[in-house]
Amino acid sequence: MSGTDVVVCGAGVGGLATACALGGLGLRVLLVDKQPEIRPVAKGEVFQPGSLPMLRAWGVAGHLEKAGALRLDRLVARDPDGTARMTLDYGLLPTGSGNWLLAHDYPAILRAFTDALPPSAELRRGTVVDDLLGAADGRVTGVRLRDGEEVKAALVVAADGISSRLRRAAGLDVERVEYPHRLVAMELTDAPEVDPDFSAYVTPRGLRLRYALPGGRVRLYAQVAPDELRGADESRLASWVAGLVRDTPALAPLQEALRAAVPRRQTLPVARALAPQLTVPGLALVGDSGHVVHPMAAQGMNSAVADAHCLAELVGRCGELTATAVDHALLGYGRRRHADLTLVGRTSHNAARMVTDLSWAGRLLGQRALRHTGANARIRYTVMHNMAGLGAHPLTPLDRLHQIGLLPDPRARQQPAWA
Structure with missing residues (x-):
């Protein structure tokens, strides 16, 4: 049996941010993830201004800037022809923390967090957590890995996604509410340059979301019915792209890039959820394991960063990592974050309804x-x-x-x- 101060399960943004934040306190952190390597998933690509101070403090911002992350200065809701209906000009925000959005693709963001991990944080990829360890009083005291190793820890963090094995093992539940649509994600290459903003097109067929990525790439999300493109052949995909451009004329300059990208599309389910409880003694939920929102308002990844920052702030006040001190910090974390996440969920849901309800x-x-x-x-x-x-x-x-x-x-x- 081995031991550490903290075990973090899941090396997405939530887990990596938590390892950066707690490792930055000088705590020994073991971060494990079942995937042997970073996967190219289209999710979590835009940071809000409120996340930027944390990214700087953890050293992540410097790695993102070296990797060419883009600053987006506005979030714009547009008519299909591109006319702006509502413009959120981030340049009007206070300049102290950064008044812009920061965009890069998800694998590059994960690499930036990984490169910023402090020396006291160890990352093990391809490592599966089988179960939680517990004391006689029910307090979580560590994890059991699939290879049989047992790791004792003062704090366990479940950052293993919406289907979290650890959340279920801890007896915590979350009601996931599915939206009646899906989002098709496409990465456009060799596309014409687009404005440096986060544009949501409101069309009779729902949301089309577009923003720039480094390297002359463009990310496009399109709202679809659950089975709209299932089993689609080349001819049907070409017809679908033509219909998308016909319904959203502002995307006409991207039509050729769309045709090239649609065979590599990812179709993503969309849901919202907030666990009624984010902690039990010895364990905290971070990121998607505790909450998910519609991506329309670009809140999911930023909420995970805020989780990590809040948890580290409260754990940092513990002094020695006794069970009593850690559990006191967890109570504060659960109260503070649940209140904030309730507002985030409401904001995201209202933003999504404005453009996706058909x-x-x-x-x-x-x-x-x-x-x-x-x-x-x-x-x-x-x-x-x-x-x-x-x-x-x-x-x-x-x-x-x-x-x-x-x-x-x-x-x-x-x-x-x-x-």
């Missing part, structure tokens, strides 16, 4: 919300500030009425008073 009522409300939010400087800034992760300022019921145009807002041309 019902008559959903499209009408979504169009009104985009139009009136886009014309209201106060609400627009509040939404942007919340999405950027710079502090929680929830919209009031009165704000919601202003947002869908049922009441005029006499403060619509002003910045929020708290700004």
Whole structure:
């Protein structure tokens, strides 16, 4: 039997961020992941401004910049022809932490985190966790690996995704609510240059999301029905691309690149979830193991970074890593993060509904919300500030009425008073 201070299970962004944050405290961290190498998955490619200070503190930002990460200055909701309905101009945010989005593909982001791991963090890939170890009182005290090794630890972190084996082993549950659509992800190469922004096109067939990646590449997500492209042959894929461009004329310059990219597409399920409880004695949930959101608002990866930062902040106050001190920190982590994640989930869900709901009522409300939010400087800034992760300022019921145009807002041309 071996021992360490912390075992982190799962080397996605949540697990790597946790290893960086806790390892940065000088703690011995064992980070394990069942995959033998990084896989090319289209997810988690945009950091919000609120994540940037943590990325700098952990040394990740420097590796991302060396790898050519791009700064995106706006998030824009557009009509199919490209006309902007609502523009969140990140340049208006305070400049102290960085007032831009930072984009790179997911494998490059994982490599940047890996390169930034502190000396006290050990990464073992191709290592499967079979079960949790527990004390007589039920407290989690470590993990059992598939090769039979038992690792004792003062803290175990489950960062092993939405289907988390460790979460289930700890008796924690989460209700996953599936959206009635999927997202097709495509990486376009040799494509014409696009604006340096995060553009969401609102079309009669749902969301089309586009942003630039380093190396002259473009990421495009397209909303589809669950079985829309299942088993599609070359002719059907070509017809689908033609329909996509016909429905979204602003994407016409990308049509040839789309045709080349669609055979390599990834079709991703989309869901939302928040575990009622993020901790048990000795164990914390981080990232997708505890919460998932629709990617429309670019919140998932940033929430995992915030999880890691919060956990490290509270564990750092423990002094010695006694069971009592760690569990006290976990209680604080669970309370603080659950409150923040409830707002993040609501923000992401509302943003997704505005552009993905294809019902008559959903499209009408979504169009009104985009139009009136886009014309209201106060609400627009509040939404942007919340999405950027710079502090929680929830919209009031009165704000919601202003947002869908049922009441005029006499403060619509002003910045929020708290700004």
